[in-house]
Amino acid sequence: MSKKRGRVDSGIPEISFSCKDENLLRIASVSTDRRRVRQRTIPFSPIPPSPVKSTTSAQLNNFVATTDFYGVNELEEDIREEDSGPQRSDTADNPLKDFVPRTMDYLLEMLRLEGHGSEERPCLCGAAEGVLYRCRDCSEGRVLCKSCTVSQHKSRPFHYIERWNGSFFERVTLKTLGLRIQLGHPSGHICSMPRQARAGFVVVDIDSTQEVDVYFCMCQHPDVVGEQWQQLMRFELFPATSIQPHTAFTFRLLRFFHTLTLQGKINIYDYYISIQNRTDGAGITAFKDRYEAFRRVMRQWRYLKLLKRAGVSNTPSRSLLDIKRGGLAPRCLACPIPGVNLPDDWMLIEPAKSYIYRKFISVDACFRLKRRLISSEKLDPGLATGLAYFVPQDEYHRFQKSTGEQKEDESCTGSDLAAIRQANTKFNKGYATTGVVLCVCARHEVVEPNSAVDLDKGEKYALTDYSVSASQSLSDNRLPRVLSYDIACQYHKKFFDRIPNLPESVRMETDSKKWTFAVPKLHIRGHGIQCQQSFSLHLTPGVGQCDCEGIERHWGDEGPIATSTREMGPGHRRDTIDDHFCSWSHRKRIGLGRLLAKRRKDAKKQAKIHADEFVKMCKFQGANVEEWTKMVTDWENGLTDENPYVKPDIGFTEDDVRYQFAQEEAEQARTGHPSVHDVSPSAFMYMALDLEEEQRVLTLDLANDGATTVLQKTEILTRRARIQRAIGRLRTIQKIYTPLALTASIPTNHDSTDIVEAERIDLMLPSGLPQALRSQPEMKTWVAMETKYRGGQLVSSAHEIRARLLVRRGLHQKRALDTRGQKDSRKARDTLAKNDQQMAQATAKFRAAWAAAKALHGGREDMVGYPYLKDSDIRMPEDPDLATTSNLRRMKGAKFQEQEKLLVPGESRKTTSWLWSSFDCSDASKAIYEATRLEWMKARARDLRWKEEVLLLEEEMRRVLVTLEYEAKEWLARVATEDLTGPLGEGVTAYALRQAAIRRGLAAKFRSMWEDDKPDKSHAMDGPPRSLGVDGDSDNDSDNE
Incomplete structure (x- = not known):
């Protein structure tokens, strides 16, 4: 009996042989009963025989990594099929392999249809002569006589008819055949x-x-x-x-x-x-x-x-004059609407839960939606202007002219973002409109009615005020609101002083106590530390897990129409954009079932994870919890201005460097020297360093944990694809700022036949270039900028290492004193492992910054400002050796303090790591206290945000069902048409009944999905990047909304 291999138990070994496809290996084996031969095909990657093939393979790999359509989802499916999926035949795997040998057969069949046909078949009427006509649109394609062709197409008068002229078919119209x-x-x-x-x-x-x-x-x-x-x-x-x-x-x-x-x-x-x-x-x-x-x-x-x-034809008056401002725009089903989907006593809810009735709004501008100086308002006023999404134009134009030139504040440390600079932009030559400001529902991305306003010279605050006020004046002013904006840190200043300057027709009532301002989660990364501490959605109470980035997804969907709308007249352009906005909103409405179910499932899972983590931290902190809770709640309730999330001053950090550069660039812009790209030079450098950090973290994760499971492999592929796309964006900006770096031939450490993974791609920063290139005049500014940034990185990462060491010491002490049993030990180990992982990342960052700084200083270590960080340097000032520390962990009670004294080395032999030589350690317990307090407060914020998200989702689900029923009853109330009789009245009634049935059908579908708590798979996406038509799925009519 031969040796068994793999899963074959027949005693016959597997036989492997290669397929025609170089990247596939076919393995055959005999079943146990020796009656069947099983074959399976597995992919493999042979070593390329030449650098040319390797380069091609690398290019294809990069293409897959950078293409969204052929992205992570397909790669994930490939992994699953490779690991455990059912095996398919070669033809199913590659249908083209079956098609290619039959190409000529397919082609000949197509050419066969060009002829009259070899068989002489009589017409349907029996005539044998004059059978010359066929229809290309009718599926049968039979050749008929003239009379039968006309008779067959009385109800299809626009079909494509061809006549046989004796040699070939030529097109004729049914009109020439006598059809009336x-x-x-x-x-x-x-x-x-x-x-x-x-x-x-x-x-x-x-x-x-x-x-x-x-x-x-x-x-x-x-x-x-x-x-x-x-x-x-x-x-x-x-x-x-x-x-x-x-x-x-x-x-x-x-x-x-x-x-x-x-x-x-x-x-x-x-x-x-x-x-x-x-x-x-x-x-x-x-x-x-x-x-x-x-x-x-x-x-x-x-x-x-x-x-x-909108049901205008179903109203009693059927008058366009009765349409209210914004009345043609569909409203969000999940947002709070008093009198529609809120209980009568909603204002009496306890303050701690009042956030479930908040209205979330995102405002932003899109500068792709320009319009050239074509036509005029007089010649092209628009059909629905003011009735859907764009504001009424006459009053808006008067206000727009009254604003004049406005200089907005550019003091934000995140002013490398485009919005603040574009608020003062004057690049409008040849354009009547330079962009559009819009508001959307931040949680569900439905466009707010009457919120679209055209810009003339950038994103001025006054015009953004007009958009916000015009849209929010249509909703109940008693609702608390969260307004997110990528420059909310500056925009919120004097906001309530500016609103009274707006025209009365669009002026909303404001109460500063009911408004909260925030910066979207992705954009907040472009701001300085002060903005991140004061306007972060992670730290803002009552917002759940709303990222407020939905408006950017909306702009991504509408961007492609900019090419055509910029050539339109003003009214035609607004009508077209209104239509696309309506389509987007409709798709968001009907996608709420799957979206909310998916979010709730994730929120419940995450809420439990973070609740357990927070309870664990509270158990470790004991008496400090009450003091820290009061500290953070006083700040959240406005009882104190002292932000508990602010870190103590540790020196000139990365954020300080960014702020300094932002101030310099703002001053340059004021003096008429703006940057040549929307991304400023300092923002470009920060983008590169941030991308370098992502590469570094991924490399560490691969080195520590690897990728063994399918989910881990998928996560690695996702992160690599994200990094690859970011590198592509970086290269685009590098062509403008540092083209020398891209054209240079940079030696690498990789073999020419290797495929370079995303985390190993050289970003071409000045520190990575040869000295000869760095010394070129055009690189001088960039070398100086990176040198400053690297200095800030050294300060920040050194402080982070010290903080992690302090936290680790405190965790060890708590673990030694308080840990009991396996469960507590496991939790303590997990906490320590997480802290050590963060310290490893800070260490890698410090060493990378040190190496870069050394290169920028021409290889001189004495110019870096810090010595090289060795593993032996990463310790507390008086840390004992590892063996002694292990023994110390097992000590309990009074013995702990006694042994600790004995383990301290003598003063004459004590050495202190340089990490602490420039750090004030006179009160080490205070440093531990501050570092631990910040971690506890962040854990508390995560716990609260996920709990809030669960409650918000439950409330939104309730509101969706109530709103759908409310709308269904509205349509049923429009059925009565006493003044319309006959077919016209029947049509109006039928449409109202159908709309009511659609809403109740949606409610039933949503309710079923939410009761089962399973995402609906009938739609491929919540609100697609390219939204489907607003008209639903009906073939006969297209008014499913």
Whole structure:
């Protein structure tokens, strides 16, 4: 019996052989009963035979790592399939392998359809002669006679018809075959008084433009049959004009393009040209240009759909004058709306839980949505301006002119962000509008009605005030609010003094006690330490886990339409953007079921984890808990201005360096010397160093833990992809600031055949360049800047190492005195391990900064300011050796203090690590106290934020269901149409009933998802980067919202 291998138990070894694909290995084995042969294919990576192939492989690897679509999700699936998934056949794995040998067969089948057909088949009517016509749009594709072709297409008059001319098929229209379109009567009925439309009547369908023979009905009274444009509408043809129309567009075309442009952001011109190419790809036919008519009709269609979805036609007055400001914009289902989804006594809730009724708002500007100096408000005023998302224009333009030139405060340490500089930007030559300011619901990303305002010369505070006030004046002023803005640290100053300067029609009532200002979680990293301590959402009570970055995701979705909207007139542009905003909001509304279920599941898990961690820390701290709790709650409640999260001054740190550079750049901008890029020079350098830190942390994690499980491998791939994308962004800016670094040939430590992982890619900082390049004149400024930053890193990381050492000492003492049993020991070990991991990161950062500083100083260690950090330096001032420390940990009670005295070396032999030689250790217990207090307060903040998130999500789920039922009842109340009878009244009633059913259907679906606490898998994403059309999934009508 031969030796068994792997999972084969038949006694027959596995046989391996290579496939045609160089990267696959096929392994065959015989089953136990020796009746079946099992085959499995596994991927492997052979050693490239040449550097060229290695380079190609590396490029493909980088491409996968930097592409979102072929990103982590697919890589994760590959890992799962490789590890445990079902094995598939070669054809299933690579369908192209089956297709390639049959390419010519496929091609010949396509060419076969170019002919008349080898078999002489009679027509459906039995005729054997004149069987020359076929329809490309009908699935059968059978060749018919002229009479049958016309008869078959009376209800399909816009199909693509071809005629066999004896040699090949050529296109003809149904008009030339004698087909007439009779309006005003059911199909097959004869009109006694038809009137032919103007000669050359053109209909544009989803994929064709053709002339048709149209007849209007004149045998009945116009009140019954309708005017000409009405007869066209009832045939689902949208006329280009209402008076003597001679061009129309099918409803099918308008529905399809509307959905396509909302999802794919395709513009009208490109789609219209594609219709022409589909009609005649050879370019022989001379088309009558209907592009302008298509633009106009599509604009009318968007407007009518907006009115229809808002229920304007279902109101008793059916008057456009009765539409309120912002009344056409769908509202967020989960946000608090008194009188709709809040209890009657909502204001009586205890203050500790009042945050569940907070309204979260994010405001930001998008400078891609510009508009050139084309047309004017007089010539193109817009159809829905002021009724959906954009504010009424007349009053806004008067206010805009009154603001004049404004110089905004640039004193923020995070002024490397673009918003503050762009508040004072004047780069508007050739543009009537330089961008748009907008507010969205921060937790659910639904666009706030009447919040979009156009900018003229940057992101001025006064115009942002207008956006915030115009939108929030439409909601109850009693609601507490959180306003997030990437420059909230400066914007909040004098905010309540500026609001009274706004026009009365958009002026909101404000109470400073009900407003909280914050900086979004990603943007806060670009601010200085003071902003991070005062405006961080991590430390702000009552905000849960809201990141307030949703508006950036919204701008990412709307960015692609900027190319077309900047060439439009003012009104057309606003109507188009309104439509896209409405689509985004609708998709966010119907995605709330899956989104909230997913968030709640995660929040419950994280809340338990952080609650256990906080309880554990409280147990260790004992008597300090009460004092620290009072300290932080007094600050949160506004009883003291002393921020408990502020760290003590430790010297000139990284944040101090950033602040100094920010001040210098602000002064340069004031004197007319702004930076050449939105990312300032100091921000560019900080971005590179921050990216270097991510690489360093990933390298440490791989060295310590590795990646053995599928989840760990996936996490590593995710982090590498994120770093790879960040490096791509960094390289783009480097081309502007330090092109010399990119063009230089930098020697590496990697073999030419290696694939360099993301964490090992050289960032091309000045410290990493050869001395000959660093000495070039154009690098002088960057060398000086990095030198300052590295000095700050040395100060910060040295302080962090000392803090970690102090915390470790305190944890050891607590563990020795208080730990009982395995459970307590395990928790203590976990805490110590986490502290040691943070100390290892600080150590690696110090050593990297030291090496960089040494290189920048020409290799002179004496110029660095610190000696090299050895492992033996990382200790407390009087730390005993490791063996003695181990014995000390086992001591308890009074013996602990006695042994501690005996273990201290004599004064004459005592040596102190240089880490402490410049540090005031006179009161080491105070240093331990401060370091531990900060860690405890951060743990408390994490615990509270996750608990708040759970309560917020539960409340939002309740509000969603209540709001849907409220809206359903609103639609049912619109059913009554006493003044409308017949088909018109029936249509209005049916639409209201359908809308009510949709909302109750959504409520039932959401309730089922939330009761099971399982995410819905029917949608691939909560609110897609490219939002789907606002019109839902119906094929016949597109008003599911």
